[in-house]
Amino acid sequence: MLPPGFIFQPSDQDLVVHFLLRWIHGxxxxxxxxxxxxxxxxxxxxxxxxxxxxxxxxxxxxxxxNSSQVARRAGSGTWRLNTSKQGVPIKLAVAGGYKVIVWFKRHLSFHLSNAKNSTGFVMDEFALSSRHAPSSAKGRPGQQVLCVIRQTQKAINDAAKRKRRQLETWSPPPTPAAGVRKVPDARLQKLQLLYIFRSMKRWGLTTSEEEEKLKDLMHDPQVDANHPAIKNMVAQFLNRASHLDLIHHDSLS
Known part of the structure; x- marks a missing residue:
């Protein structure tokens, strides 16, 4: 990780010369x-x-x-090339004023199933030219590459809307049938809080202080379903999700 206050903002050339080339050669x-x-x-x-x-x-x-085609399917979606299979050649000036092709840059976007529009996730894929790389031919399996993945505002808005929908449609487990031990209301309330917290944490919407507070609540036998600490934390997460949903709607208006 970088020291506090430092931001990693390399140029394309930095990524290839100082990272990809060094990684390929060990x-x-x-x-x-x-x-x-x-x-x-x-x-x-x-x-x-x-x-x-x-x-x-x-x-x-x-x-x-035995295929020469690159597998670009990832989970329920596929990375689609927006450039040629080889990519856009990047030339570097050398002594004498000549320019040589050192690497190729391919741009891709992520699509779900056969959807026409992108999900908002995009990627730049950097590969050394065959002259400078000891691996296989350009754009073929076995080639070692450096990928820069980022999410556009569309992906951020869609994620916020999806998480808001999940939180709104969540409901506690059904009442147990006769003969099955019933979970106390306090335990159900804690499970609800834990579910919401984990959903929010996956998207980086929680703090370490909230996580420590949640651990204390989970292990405190005195905390029941009506405890204000639990109610306040649930309300905080729901309000935070509502705020993200408002951002999503404002961005579309």
Whole structure:
């Protein structure tokens, strides 16, 4: 991680020269700002974990055995190329005024099933030219690449609306049948709070202080269903979700 106050804002050339090239050749990298991940097996939402942008190293995989096509399906969606399979060539000036192609940049957007419109998640994929990379041919399985994934405002708004809908439609478990031990009301209220908290935490909408407070409430036998601490925390999360929904509607108006 970066020290407090520092922001990771590399240029395209920085990403290729100081990160991708060093990773491919097994050289030491500065800090853990670019992580290794199998980008094409997990949906971007899971990779970002609430962040607006993140950087990953990954190796392209074949869509099937002995195939020269790259597998770009991730979860319930697919990354679609907005450039050619090879990508846009990026030239670098060298001594004598000549320019050589050092890397290729491919731009992709994430689509669910056969949906025409993007989900709002986009990605830049950087790959070294075959002259500078020891791996396989350009844009083919086995190539080592650096991916920059980010979510646009559309993705942020859609996520807020979806979480709000989940919170509004949640209901406590049904009343147990005769002969089944009934869960006390205080326990049900705590379970509701825990469910809401975990849903909000997945989207980075909670604080560490709230998490510590929740742990204390969960283990306190004196806290019942009518305890103001539980009611206040539930109300806080619902209001926070309502605020995000208002942001979503304002952005569309």
């Amino acid at each position: 050289l030491q990298l500065c800090r853990n700002v670019v992580q290794e991940a199998d980008v094409y097996t997990r949906e971007p939402e899971a990779l970002l974990r609430g962040r607006q942008k993140a950087y990953f190293f990954t190796t392209l995989r074949p869509s099937s055995r």
